[in-house]
Amino acid sequence: xxxxxxxxxxxxxxxxxxxxxxxxxxxxxxxxxxxxxxxxxxxxxxxxxxxxxxxxxxxxxxxxxxxxxxxxxxxxxxxxxxxxxxxxxxxxxxxxxxxxxxxxxxxxxxxxxxxxxxxxxxxxxxxxxxxxxxxxxxxxxxxxxxxxxxxxxxxxxxxxxxxxxxxxxxxxxxxxxxxxxxxxxxxxxxxxxxxxxxxxxxxxxxxxxxxxxxxxxxxxxxxxxxxxxxxxxxxxxxxxxxxxxxxxxxxxxxxxxxxxxxxxxxxxxxxxxxxxxxxxxxxxxxxxxxxxxxxxxxxxxxxxxxxxxxxxxxxxxxxxxxxxxxxxxxxxxxxxxxxxxxxxxxxxxxxxxxxxxxxxxxxxxxxxxxxxxxxxxxxxxxxxxxxxxxxxxxxxxxxxxxxxxxxxxxxxxxxxxxxxxxxxxxxxxxxxxxxxxxxxxxxxxxxxxxxxxxxxxxxxxxxxxx
Amino acid sequence: xxxxxxxxxxxxxxxxxxxxxxxxxxxxxxxxxxxxxxxxxxxxxxxxxxxxxxxxxxxxxxxxxxxxxxxxxxxxxxxxxxxxxxxxxxxxxxxxxxxxxxxxxxxxxxxxxxxxxxxxxxxxxxxxxxxxxxxxxxxxxxxxxxxxxxxxxxxxxxxxxxxxxxxxxxxxxxxxxxxxxxxxxxxxxxxxxxxxxxxxxxxxxxxxxxxxxxxxxxxxxxxxxxxx
Numbered sequence: 001x002x003x004x005x006x007x008x009x010x011x012x013x014x015x016x017x018x019x020x021x022x023x024x025x026x027x028x029x030x031x032x033x034x035x036x037x038x039x040x041x042x043x044x045x046x047x048x049x050x051x052x053x054x055x056x057x058x059x060x061x062x063x064x065x066x067x068x069x070x071x072x073x074x075x076x077x078x079x080x081x082x083x084x085x086x087x088x089x090x091x092x093x094x095x096x097x098x099x100x101x102x103x104x105x106x107x108x109x110x111x112x113x114x115x116x117x118x119x120x121x122x123x124x125x126x127x128x129x130x131x132x133x134x135x136x137x138x139x140x141x142x143x144x145x146x147x148x149x150x151x152x153x154x155x156x157x158x159x160x161x162x163x164x165x166x167x168x169x170x171x172x173x174x175x176x177x178x179x180x181x182x183x184x185x186x187x188x189x190x191x192x193x194x195x196x197x198x199x200x201x202x203x204x205x206x207x208x209x210x211x212x213x214x215x216x217x218x219x220x221x222x223x224x225x226x227x228x229x230x231x232x233x234x235x236x237x238x239x240x241x242x243x244x245x246x247x248x249x250x251x252x253x254x255x256x257x258x259x260x261x262x263x264x265x266x267x268x269x270x271x272x273x274x275x276x277x278x279x280x281x282x283x284x285x286x287x288x289x290x291x292x293x294x295x296x297x298x299x300x301x302x303x304x305x306x307x308x309x310x311x312x313x314x315x316x317x318x319x320x321x322x323x324x325x326x327x328x329x330x331x332x333x334x335x336x337x338x339x340x341x342x343x344x345x346x347x348x349x350x351x352x353x354x355x356x357x358x359x360x361x362x363x364x365x366x367x368x369x370x371x372x373x374x375x376x377x378x379x380x381x382x383x384x385x386x387x388x389x390x391x392x393x394x395x396x397x398x399x400x401x402x403x404x405x406x407x408x409x410x411x412x413x414x415x416x417x418x419x420x421x422x423x424x425x426x427x428x429x430x431x432x433x434x435x436x437x438x439x440x441x442x443x444x445x446x447x448x449x450x451x452x453x454x455x456x457x458x459x460x461x462x463x464x465x466x
Numbered sequence: 467x468x469x470x471x472x473x474x475x476x477x478x479x480x481x482x483x484x485x486x487x488x489x490x491x492x493x494x495x496x497x498x499x500x501x502x503x504x505x506x507x508x509x510x511x512x513x514x515x516x517x518x519x520x521x522x523x524x525x526x527x528x529x530x531x532x533x534x535x536x537x538x539x540x541x542x543x544x545x546x547x548x549x550x551x552x553x554x555x556x557x558x559x560x561x562x563x564x565x566x567x568x569x570x571x572x573x574x575x576x577x578x579x580x581x582x583x584x585x586x587x588x589x590x591x592x593x594x595x596x597x598x599x600x601x602x603x604x605x606x607x608x609x610x611x612x613x614x615x616x617x618x619x620x621x622x623x624x625x626x627x628x629x630x631x632x633x634x635x636x637x638x639x640x641x642x643x644x645x646x647x648x649x650x651x652x653x654x655x656x657x658x659x660x661x662x663x664x665x666x667x668x669x670x671x672x673x674x675x676x677x678x679x680x681x682x683x684x685x686x687x688x689x690x691x692x693x694x
Contacts, residue, residue: 038599038628039599040599040600041600042600042601057631058601077601077602078601078602091601119601119602119605119680120602120679120680137605137680137682139682140682140684140685141682141684141685142682142685172678172679173679186678186679188675188678191676212678226660228660253660275626277660292626334560337559337560
């Protein structure tokens with residue numbers, strides 16, 4: 001008790017209820033799978049999410065996410081399936097890399113190895129050609145190389161052997177995308193992640209943060225990773241609660257997604273205790289991550305990717321200019337950090353920026369007011385209009401076409417979804433969007449029917465405005 | 467006792483300390499007042515980038531306070547009967563207090579305090595973060611086992627890792643218990659710190675560079691030359 005008291009007094013300044021603009025909402029997992037073992041921080045999933053390949057105490061395992069049955073996989077570490085699930089790579093003692101032909105997402109045959117020490121492997125795929133990338137472990141400099149393989153009559157054949165990736169010396173934690181054409185890695189000079197071309201080493205994209213080991217979505221447009229957030233203690237009036245906070249561990253990790261086309265960083269989870277880490281994309285856009293509970297047990301969670309964040313910094317800059325945006329942003333971030341208890345610490349200015357960009361308009365304006373930023377600026381900041389204005393009749397056409405699609409292709413099976421109530425549709429937009437754009441035929445809507453690319457795009461755009 | 471007196475005593479003790487300036491002085495002072503720290507500082511150490519102060523151990527519960535200050539932040543570590551409470555005050559964060567309460571005995575942890583104590587003894591060193599739950603970091607530990615470097619390498623365990631598995635590994639590899647000290651650091655670090663292995667390059671009490679990922683011994687040697 002004596003121990004708690006002094007600290008409690010100190011934190012009394014944190015007691016005030018946080019303003020509404022401090023709320024950062026996370027996605028709730030669709031599925032939670034508890035596991036008994038202590039898994040390593042490296043796992044992969046089959047494209048359909050039915051299998052999770054993980055390591056525990058120097059052995060590889062496969063977990064069926066539906067029956068929850070478990071089996072052994074060969075190797076001591078780093079079990080990696082190809083995007084189509086036909087090739088499987090893993091490490092054996094001595095960190096030697098092995099490849100096997102995989103069937104039923106779990107049965108391995110026709111094993112191949114060149115007996116090289118090659119950690120950090122990942123597999124990309126283009127048609128029937130598999131690209132395996134790895135770091136060579138025996139050189140006295142960090143050498144990255146890739147080899148291409150194909151499977152002929154159930155046997156692995158080499159198409160192209162050990163080709164070096166020309167790269168800058170400062171890149172770390174490499175991971176191949178699903179096509180095998182690009183890599184993501186962290187630049188230790190800038191502490192930011194970079195997307196580079198495997199063949200030329202050219203930097204294609206720089207992320208606003210350093211995500212460490214990251215995972216590409218199947219279409220290559222999104223990148224998922226975890227970031228560490230230093231929690232401060234959002235202390236409620238209750239001493240008992242505070243005591244329980246004191247027992248918590250100091251560091252919390254949460255999942256983030258970077259959307260490459262819009263350059264938006266989106267927060268996926270918002271755990272304030274426990275840790276979510278090492279996310280992996282499924283083909284349907286959902287994300288699997290490992291969660292360590294505050295009690296220290298482990299779970300795999302499957303979660304939907306969140307809907308788009310509200311505004312992109314690029315769009316705000318386009319609207320207000322870089323200078324005004326930067327100075328307004330800096331004032332807003334300071335205010336946010338000062339008044340919100342959820343995030344603190346230098347590294348978390350990025351988080352604060354993200355939170356500010358994701359505030360609903362009303363909260364965004366209220367933050368601006370509290371921070372004394374001019375109303376004219378805040379109007380544009382909180383609701384930036386893209387400068388190219390679309391002709392009215394085009395928008396109208398889109399609406400008509402969208403309503404027609406919904407009437408003809410969706411309504412028949414769905415009296416559960418308020419397709420014609422624009423007020424209620426907002427709640428459904430992410431679900432609808434995910435369904436119509438999914439690549440997984442068992443998940444994709446309309447069931448038993450299809451949409452053309454134009455129909456998809458139009459409906460997607462229409463739905464997202466709510 | 468009236469607050470005024472505390473403040474007086476405190477500012478006396480802080481100004482009487484041989485340290486010229488303490489970052490976030492008023493926030494740190496307030497905290498010390500609330501902790502009833504009025505006893506004079508026992509030991510101090512001043513180097514170009516940081517200064518440390520240590521209080522007398524007092525009371526039945528063995529209560530001691532320890533302070534490190536740099537030009538960007540002050541860290542206050544309170545040891546009360548073996549439980550460590552770390553407070554960090556960063557200028558960049560408007561001196562807002564961030565608190566971390568350590569799980570477990572101080573001797574099983576690698577805290578901010580250990581960091582600065584290390585910095586006091588070694589102008590340059592490398593912290594190597596490893597985890598029993600990251601296979602590649604075990605390879606890193608194995609590969610560095612019998613290697614000698616120009617600067618000390620301090621192995622620190624992931625705070626989330628299974629201690630049981632870590633102990634098993636240490637035993638099998640015949641490595642000292644000190645490898646089991648868990649990372650328990652409050653303050654400013656890159657957001658993606660939690661990848662194992664990771665190396666932190668420390669010079670004069672400052673983290674010069676954070677490099678995640680496996681490094682061959684020769685690569686680490688070059689990184690030491692490059693960054694320290």
